[in-house]
Structure formats: C-alpha cells, structure tokens
Amino acid sequence: MEIKIRIGDSVSEVQDASGINKILKRGNAVALKKESGEFIDLDSISDESDDPELEAVSLDSADGLEIYRHSTSHIMAHAVRELFPDAKMAIGPAIENGFYYDFDIDTPFTPEDLKKIEDKMSGIINENNPFRRKILPKKEALRLFEEMDEKYKVEIINEIEDEEVSLYEEGGFVDLCRGPHIPSTGYVKAFKLLKVAGAYWRGSEKNKMLQRIYGTAFAIPKELKRHLNFLEEVKKRDHRRLGKELDLFSINDNIGPGLILWHPRGAMIRKTIEDFWRNEHIRADYQILFTPHIAKLRLWEQSGHWGFYRENMYSPMEIDGVDYEIKPMNCPFHIAVYNSSLKSYRELPIRYAELGTVYRYERSGVLHGLMRVRGFTQDDAHIFCREDQIEEEILNVLDFTIFVLRTFGFEDYNIYLSTRPEKFVGSPGNWERSTNALKTSLEKKGLKYEVDPGEGVFYGPKIDIKVKDSLGRRWQCSTIQVDFNNPEIFDVSYRGADGKDHQPIMIHRALMGSLERFFGILIEHYAGSFPLWLAPVQISVITIAERHIEFGLEVLKYLKKNDIKVEGSFDNEKIGYKIRQSAHSRIPYSVIIGDKEMDSGKVTVRKKNGENLAPVTKEELLDMLNKEIESKK
RNA sequence: GCCGAGGUAGCUCAGCUGGUAGAGCAGCUGAUUCGUAAUCAGCAGGUCGGGAGUUCGAAUCUCCUCCUCGGCUCCA
Incomplete structure (x- = not known):
C-alpha cells in the first residue's frame, strides 16, 4: 500500500497505518478529500489506495471545521437519544458558525435540558468513540430505521436515488449520514449549545413543527470563547437596546407593531441622512x-402589484365608492x-x-x-x-x-x-x-x-x-x-x-x-457611537459650578447659532457625573467650563475617549468641529 | 401564521408552593458649588399588558386576547 497525502503544499508518501496517522496528526486533519472533490473519512484510507493523491482536510480549514461541527451535531443527537428516548431524529447539518439538529419530540426542550444534553455530550466525547461508517443497501437501511420508528430517516432514505446508503455509528448510536465524520468523538474540544427553537420539517409550514437545538463548535476552546464574546458584542450593539438607551426611536403597542416612532434624537440623525441624501x-x-401615500386600487391592478405582490399589501379602503390602496411601492x-x-x-x-x-x-x-x-x-x-x-x-x-x-x-x-x-x-x-x-x-x-x-x-x-x-x-x-x-x-x-x-x-x-x-x-x-456629522448631539457644554453658567450659555448660544448640535449640562451636579452622562449618551465632545476657562476665555475640550485637547477659543472650537463634520469621518 | 420563552414603576429587574407589590437607576424637592465615568438626604411613582374564570382571597392557578423576544418562512 502506498498513498500520497497532501498537507497544504507538501506531499508525503506513506506506507502503513502508523505512518498515515503521524502525517495526519501533523496536518491536524479530520478527513480527506479525493481529487474528485469528494470527502472521505480518515479510516477509509485503505479503500482509496488507487487514488493518485489525497488531500488532508485540516480542522483549520472551512471544510474541516464544517465536518467537525457536523460530527458534533451527531454527538448531540446521540445525547438527546439517550436522555429523551422518544425523540425522533430529523436532520442535523453544520451551518455558518455552528450546527443544529431537529427533533420531533412531544415536550419541547427547556434551557435546563440543554445543560443536561451538554453534559451527556461531554461524556460521549470523553468516551472517544470512533465514528464507524457502514454501507447498507437501501432496503436494509429502510428496515433498520422502520424498526427504530425513525420516520424522518425513512422519508429521507426513500428520496435517496443511490442503491446504497451510508450510516455512521458511534458508541452504539446509529444515524443515517453521508459523512464524512471526524475519526472519533474525542476530537471535539470546544462546543456549546446555544438555543432551542421551533422549525418546520423541511422548512414548510404545512409540515410538523420540530424542535431545533442550535449549537456551535470550534477547534479549540479559545476560539469558542472568541465566538461567544462576539455574540455578546452583537447583543450589546442590538439596535433595539441602544435605540431605547439612547432614546432614538420606539414602537408602541397602541400604535401598532412594525410602525416606528422616531424620537427627537433619532429624527435628528434621520434628518442629517436625508439632507445628505437629497443634496x-x-x-x-x-x-x-x-x-401620495395612497392611490386607487385600479392603479395597483394595472401595475401588476395587486396580482403579484398582494400578500404584502393591505386591504383596500373605500373612498366615495372607489377602492384605494396604501402604497407598497x-x-x-x-x-x-x-x-x-x-x-x-x-x-x-x-x-x-x-x-x-x-x-x-x-x-x-x-x-x-x-x-x-x-x-x-x-x-x-x-x-x-x-x-x-x-x-x-x-x-x-x-x-x-x-x-x-x-x-x-x-x-x-x-x-x-x-x-x-x-x-x-x-x-x-x-x-x-x-x-x-x-x-x-x-x-x-x-x-x-x-x-x-x-x-x-x-x-x-x-x-x-x-x-x-x-x-x-x-x-x-x-x-x-x-x-x-x-x-x-x-x-x-x-x-x-x-x-x-x-x-x-x-x-x-x-x-x-x-x-x-x-x-x-x-x-x-457604530455601536450607538455615531461619527460627529451624524451625532444627534455633537457637543455638550459642561459647567463646574453655578458661577460658570453665564459663560457656558455664551458658548452654547454661539455654537447653536452656528448650527452645531449642542446641549447644555448646567445642572447642579459634579463634573464626574456630567461627564458620565455625556459618555452614556455617546456625545462625541464635551466642553468643560470652570474658573480657568472663565479667566482665559478659552474652553477645554474633552473627546469621547477621555482625551483633553489644548484650550481653544470658541471660534477655534467651531472651526475644528466644522472641519470634522465636513469630513464626515 | 406556526413552535417556544416572556410582558411587574420612565428604564433594568426581584417577588418560593395564591394572603391584594419591592430594589437600583431615572424623576421631583432640599442640602452641597464640588475640575474629567455615579455627592448626600427626602419625596413621589404601579387596577403587575388587556379581558374572563377558579377562589374567602390572584402579579402568582386556568382560558381567551394583544404585544415583545428566539427561530421556521420571507425580504428592504
């Protein structure tokens, strides 16, 4: 037996199984790819000795990670099978950033169930069960899954055109699968189950609603952690959360779902966008x-919208005996x-x-x-x-x-x-x-x-x-x-x-x-932190004590007169508190006004990141702001 | 629309197996005049999404309904 295996750019010839393993380990391989582009399992290597060259699919590659995640979804199905023997298996593919598996089960999974399933999965991973591929004639596979009462698998097999289908077994858990899989369950180093959701069998609402468990898996724990941090960051930036926090917009039950109220700050941003757009x-x-917002229904019949777009249109309203329709386009x-x-x-x-x-x-x-x-x-x-x-x-x-x-x-x-x-x-x-x-x-x-x-x-x-x-x-x-x-x-x-x-x-x-x-x-x-030209409040004028308000007002009025979106922070609060407020509102600049500023007639400017600029006159400040606004950066 | 999870003060959330509500922040009032991410004290604030039911008694249990969230599907 002599097989050529390519890892990255280098090709190695290997003779026996131990040589193969060494090579594959070095390449962090989870599967192999034939010249035809077909993926095969690492252990079916001896069947492929006639293939001129096999490519090691590294876990670091997109293909390798997909195989790895797919295998993790099988391990999850195995865990679910053990914990919930009544669950029927549907499908469990790898998806972008993770995997899912759909189950038909009477009582939906709870978040606590996810924890249990995760623990069971860890057990299966520790057992390091090898994934074994079996080829069965369709008839036999059908019989097998009929006996197991796996109707979704039966349905899938019936649609497969080949005469034979492949099964994978790991730790006694058998599943219909094209493969390939990682060599053994112990390859999985980092995974997490994320959420449960309903999903129709085959995505059609005519079919039964199944329970889908989403999870993710990465080659190493550090990468999993990075991904979980990313999900955290996505949550932090959620526009619904920031929209409320920054008072940009709202949706009101009494007005209706999907209808947006633009609050003053959101509306200010929109105005800036619209002005730019129109100009x-x-x-x-x-x-x-x-x-106008409405037009006669006849118009929409003529345009074809009423025929082709009707399911997205609202019911007509009658005006003087004629049907009108609110415009969808x-x-x-x-x-x-x-x-x-x-x-x-x-x-x-x-x-x-x-x-x-x-x-x-x-x-x-x-x-x-x-x-x-x-x-x-x-x-x-x-x-x-x-x-x-x-x-x-x-x-x-x-x-x-x-x-x-x-x-x-x-x-x-x-x-x-x-x-x-x-x-x-x-x-x-x-x-x-x-x-x-x-x-x-x-x-x-x-x-x-x-x-x-x-x-x-x-x-x-x-x-x-x-x-x-x-x-x-x-x-x-x-x-x-x-x-x-x-x-x-x-x-x-x-x-x-x-x-x-x-x-x-x-x-x-x-x-x-x-x-x-x-x-x-x-x-x-922008994570709510808009660049100066878009910011609904561009600068906040912060006074230190009551005696500074007069000068503060002078600066405020000057900036406002010159079209800067400025807000005064003249409350009887400590400066730390006001700066905190300004930072929370993501206001790009603050002007600090105290005794020093009163004496020199120059103001101290604090940037959002905490940096203080050299004191400037209000004219210089305006010039600086205008330049930055102009740059739209 | 469907499956699941939710809806308690302006916001974020607590309230176990039923005994008619609580915190922090925000707000208001007062004191403090304090130089770079929270000064202190007091006050006020809720028919617990809405409706119906079970019960002596419902935020808590049941049903209906509206809305939100995660998905399925679709799209800008």
Whole structure:
C-alpha cells in the first residue's frame, strides 16, 4: 500500500497505518478529500489506495471545521437519544458558525435540558468513540430505521436515488449520514449549545413543527470563547437596546407593531441622512419628488402589484365608492409624474428620486425592531432612459451607491445578480436583455459578483449589494433593478429624433433600501457611537459650578447659532457625573467650563475617549468641529 | 401564521408552593458649588399588558386576547 497525502503544499508518501496517522496528526486533519472533490473519512484510507493523491482536510480549514461541527451535531443527537428516548431524529447539518439538529419530540426542550444534553455530550466525547461508517443497501437501511420508528430517516432514505446508503455509528448510536465524520468523538474540544427553537420539517409550514437545538463548535476552546464574546458584542450593539438607551426611536403597542416612532434624537440623525441624501442626489442630476401615500386600487391592478405582490399589501379602503390602496411601492407614482407631459429623447435620462414611505404587510412573527417593519421609507429612485443609456446609467448608479455607502463607513461589499423568479411579468426576451445589461455593467466595472438564480423581483432582474459592518456581518441595503415591463404596462414613451414615440427603460434603485433598516444597521455598525456629522448631539457644554453658567450659555448660544448640535449640562451636579452622562449618551465632545476657562476665555475640550485637547477659543472650537463634520469621518 | 420563552414603576429587574407589590437607576424637592465615568438626604411613582374564570382571597392557578423576544418562512 502506498498513498500520497497532501498537507497544504507538501506531499508525503506513506506506507502503513502508523505512518498515515503521524502525517495526519501533523496536518491536524479530520478527513480527506479525493481529487474528485469528494470527502472521505480518515479510516477509509485503505479503500482509496488507487487514488493518485489525497488531500488532508485540516480542522483549520472551512471544510474541516464544517465536518467537525457536523460530527458534533451527531454527538448531540446521540445525547438527546439517550436522555429523551422518544425523540425522533430529523436532520442535523453544520451551518455558518455552528450546527443544529431537529427533533420531533412531544415536550419541547427547556434551557435546563440543554445543560443536561451538554453534559451527556461531554461524556460521549470523553468516551472517544470512533465514528464507524457502514454501507447498507437501501432496503436494509429502510428496515433498520422502520424498526427504530425513525420516520424522518425513512422519508429521507426513500428520496435517496443511490442503491446504497451510508450510516455512521458511534458508541452504539446509529444515524443515517453521508459523512464524512471526524475519526472519533474525542476530537471535539470546544462546543456549546446555544438555543432551542421551533422549525418546520423541511422548512414548510404545512409540515410538523420540530424542535431545533442550535449549537456551535470550534477547534479549540479559545476560539469558542472568541465566538461567544462576539455574540455578546452583537447583543450589546442590538439596535433595539441602544435605540431605547439612547432614546432614538420606539414602537408602541397602541400604535401598532412594525410602525416606528422616531424620537427627537433619532429624527435628528434621520434628518442629517436625508439632507445628505437629497443634496447628493440633486448634485448627481436627480430630481426630487413627493408623492401620495395612497392611490386607487385600479392603479395597483394595472401595475401588476395587486396580482403579484398582494400578500404584502393591505386591504383596500373605500373612498366615495372607489377602492384605494396604501402604497407598497413608489414606482407607479413616479411613472405618473413622467407621463404627465410629453418627453423628448433629449431629456433622457430622467432621474426621479423620492424618500417615499411605503407600507407592506409582514407576518407578525417576522417583525424585528427597525430591521423588519410594516411602514418604512425607501430612498427610492427611478431612472427613465433609452436602451443605449442603460449600461452607463447602471455604472453611474454603482458608483453613486459605493460613494454613499462609503460615507457611512461601509468599505466592504458583496454583489449579487438576481435572475428571473418563478412568478414574473413580461416576456422572457425582455428579461434576458435586462439581465445582460446588468451583467455587462458589472463586468465593465470589474466588480466581482455572484448569481442568485430566481431571486429577481417580479418585474425585472436586479443587482443587490450587501455591506459588511464593523462586526463583519453582512446586510443587504442597495438594490438596482432593470424594468422593461412597467414602461410597457403604463405606456411610457418619449419622442425620438425620428419624430416617433419610443419606449424608455426604467431602472429602479435604492441605496440605503429603507431608512428604518439602514438606521438600525448604522446603530449597530457604530455601536450607538455615531461619527460627529451624524451625532444627534455633537457637543455638550459642561459647567463646574453655578458661577460658570453665564459663560457656558455664551458658548452654547454661539455654537447653536452656528448650527452645531449642542446641549447644555448646567445642572447642579459634579463634573464626574456630567461627564458620565455625556459618555452614556455617546456625545462625541464635551466642553468643560470652570474658573480657568472663565479667566482665559478659552474652553477645554474633552473627546469621547477621555482625551483633553489644548484650550481653544470658541471660534477655534467651531472651526475644528466644522472641519470634522465636513469630513464626515 | 406556526413552535417556544416572556410582558411587574420612565428604564433594568426581584417577588418560593395564591394572603391584594419591592430594589437600583431615572424623576421631583432640599442640602452641597464640588475640575474629567455615579455627592448626600427626602419625596413621589404601579387596577403587575388587556379581558374572563377558579377562589374567602390572584402579579402568582386556568382560558381567551394583544404585544415583545428566539427561530421556521420571507425580504428592504
């Protein structure tokens, strides 16, 4: 027997089992990968001696970690089997950052159960049971799982096309599994069960609700700890928590779920965002629109929304015997503005932009703070252009999007191209043309992208951009959609050079997506500590004793008059207390005013991080603040 | 919508097996005038999410309902 094993860049030839083990240990391997890309278990190595070269899959690699987590989920299932013999096993894959396993069990798991399961798992890991692979003909496997009354496994086996299926056994616990697995349970060094949740069998609400246990596992305890710290940090930054703490927004039972109240500080941030947005759009040759919140139901029937988007729309309301509908999208209104007068080819492209508030029905269980709501404001725009202008317009929009996202501190993106969904309007030819236009622009720009098949909107394909926040999480905000269909439906046209009418193409686009959601992302991205230009209160004027209030007021009034968002902290409190308050409110700067400042006429400026700047006059302070605001950093 | 967990003062939370509510912070009042993350004292604040039921008696038990949270599904 002679086998070539590659670990990283070096290839070793090994003869016997002990040699193999040594090599594999050195590579921290949990499985092997064949040249075909197929993964196999370490101990099936002798069956593969004809394979020219095997690659050791290290636990440090993404594949290795996935195998490791998958095995951990099996160990969890084993533990559940022992503690809850009635539980039926469904599926237990590795997922991003961990794994889960679904069980059909009459009484749902409690947090105490999780602890018990964890302990049992530790026992199984200590036993260091080897994972043994068995191949069985389908019939035999079926019989086995029928005897065990594992109906989900039976269902899965029936859907497997091969004549044989693989099982894995570890410490007497047998499970249907494609594999591979780590060689033995003792390989697991760090895991934790995180939460229990209901999950439908196969994700369909027509099926039975199973109990899912989520867990995570890492190669070493230190990494697990790092991940748990990350989860803590995510919790600390939760925009719902910070929104309350910083008094930015609220949701009120008496008003309704998914409907946002922007409090003064949140509204101030929104105003800053909106001002920036409008100014930049005007600069980029967009025209700003305002349109109504409701329109006749007939309009939505014509646009296709009533047919294709109805499940997200609210019930119509009757006005003077005519049905009206609250808008879920802005496009028909922008089309109506376009259509209000004859357009010449010379005018194109025409770019209409609106911060348009729309209402969409979302099922109660999916609402989530600012991230998923029922009423939200889109930073919407519709570009009407000739077919020969599409590419350039899309290139412009891509540039503009990246500029705007950068301004908010998002430097990293993933781009997705979504193609025709199952339910769609328009001709397949139009879909193909518009998809190609998007593709060409991305390629011209040299932007990397992935294709999301079937994820387009019903009226056209789209480019989605996901940003990466300061914790490395990805959020989808921007979307760019080509639409050949609405112009046709609404008979949109322009007068061409030939004196005849032609149909323009529409591009729908949103950069931030929804202001509510974007705000939520920003809160978490900045952990509530907004950069100066966005901060709802930019500076707090803190006096030390009563005799300093007069000068404090002078500084406050001066800054306010010059458009600085300033707040006075003149209460009869100790300075330590006031600084603490200012820090809690994440106010970027504080001005300290005491005897020294009164004498010199200069103020002491304290930065959020505790650093004190050299004393400056109020004019110098204003200049400094304005420069930083201007930089938007 | 479905499964599970919750809803007690403005906020964060305590309140065991039923005997009609408690802390810290915030608020108010007073004292203190104190130079970089909490000065002290006092006061006030709740039909315990809402409704119905069981009971002599319900924050506590039962049912219904609304909302929130974790997921499933979907999306901006």
